[in-house]
Amino acid sequence: MTMARDRRFLIAGNWKMNGLLQDGVDLAKAVAAGSDGRKAELLVCPPATLIKPIVDAIGGAAVAVGGQDCHYEDSGAFTGDISPTMLKDLGCGYVILGHSERRAYHGESDAEVKAKAEAAHDAGLVAIICVGETEAQRDANETLTVISTQLYGSVPEAATPDNTVIAYEPVWAIGTGRTATPEQAQDVHDHIRTYGMATFGPDNWDGVRILYGGSMKPGNAGELLSQPDVDGGLIGGASLKADDFLGIADAADSLM
Numbered sequence: 001m002t003m004a005r006d007r008r009f010l011i012a013g014n015w016k017m018n019g020l021l022q023d024g025v026d027l028a029k030a031v032a033a034g035s036d037g038r039k040a041e042l043l044v045c046p047p048a049t050l051i052k053p054i055v056d057a058i059g060g061a062a063v064a065v066g067g068q069d070c071h072y073e074d075s076g077a078f079t080g081d082i083s084p085t086m087l088k089d090l091g092c093g094y095v096i097l098g099h100s101e102r103r104a105y106h107g108e109s110d111a112e113v114k115a116k117a118e119a120a121h122d123a124g125l126v127a128i129i130c131v132g133e134t135e136a137q138r139d140a141n142e143t144l145t146v147i148s149t150q151l152y153g154s155v156p157e158a159a160t161p162d163n164t165v166i167a168y169e170p171v172w173a174i175g176t177g178r179t180a181t182p183e184q185a186q187d188v189h190d191h192i193r194t195y196g197m198a199t200f201g202p203d204n205w206d207g208v209r210i211l212y213g214g215s216m217k218p219g220n221a222g223e224l225l226s227q228p229d230v231d232g233g234l235i236g237g238a239s240l241k242a243d244d245f246l247g248i249a250d251a252a253d254s255l256m
């Protein structure tokens with residue numbers, strides 16, 4: 001499948017549980033200062049506590065803001081949770097859902113991720129739905145089966161390029177310094193697109209952006225983003241340094 005550059009690169013930073021108020025504002029301002037004239041779309045996903053000050057710090061710069069999770073209900077007795085409408089209300093355009101850390105530490109199931117994605121869509125957010133295999137699953141040659149199962153269970157039938165992004169994050173590559181080879185990433189991304197087209201509709205899925213996540217850095221971003229079905233990155237550690245994050249965006253820009 002090769003219409004990758006018809007799909008605009010999305011360079012997304014997942015800050016995870018990092019950053020106090022001033023750190024976050026400083027980082028967001030540095031990213032915003034490097035956003036002028038970009039071809040790639042930039043997105044930062046700070047902890048929920050920082051969303052509002054970061055939306056304010058970014059101001060009119062071309063950097064979108066997203067949440068790292070949301071509930072599948074819009075309001076109610078769910079202590080500690082945040083609804084998609086609350087994210088939208090603060091100025092978010094995106095929300096990451098089903099990250100492997102949520103699946104592992106909070107027991108999130110595919111069905112729960114799907115319900116959250118539907119709620120996100122209803123609130124007008126783009127859902128970034130994460131999938132990925134563990135090292136044991138890869139070693140057992142189960143990668144593509146695991147990915148298909150996660151997609152089938154987690155992605156709403158009504159997913160379109162306008163409301164959904166898929167992030168392929170091999171669990172063994174997250175925060176480990178080990179990165180999927182460009183070929184490994186492309187194989188899975190091609191599978192995601194092929195599976196999505198077969199399951200949810202060819203018209204929709206040719207345009208759905210599929211991000212790679214797992215130890216992406218400025219030094220390896222170019223070769224990963226050169227793959228035809230790699231449409232951007234979901235970046236953890238390297239998104240906490242503006243120079244590294246913008247260096248990945250530079251690599252994307254040079255390919256568009």
Ligand SMILES: O=C[C@H](O)COP(=O)(O)O
Pocket residue numbers: 014099169173174175176177213214215216234235236237238
């Ligand atoms: O959401 C981001 C991923 O978990 C990747 O994290 P990482 O870049 O630190 O490996």
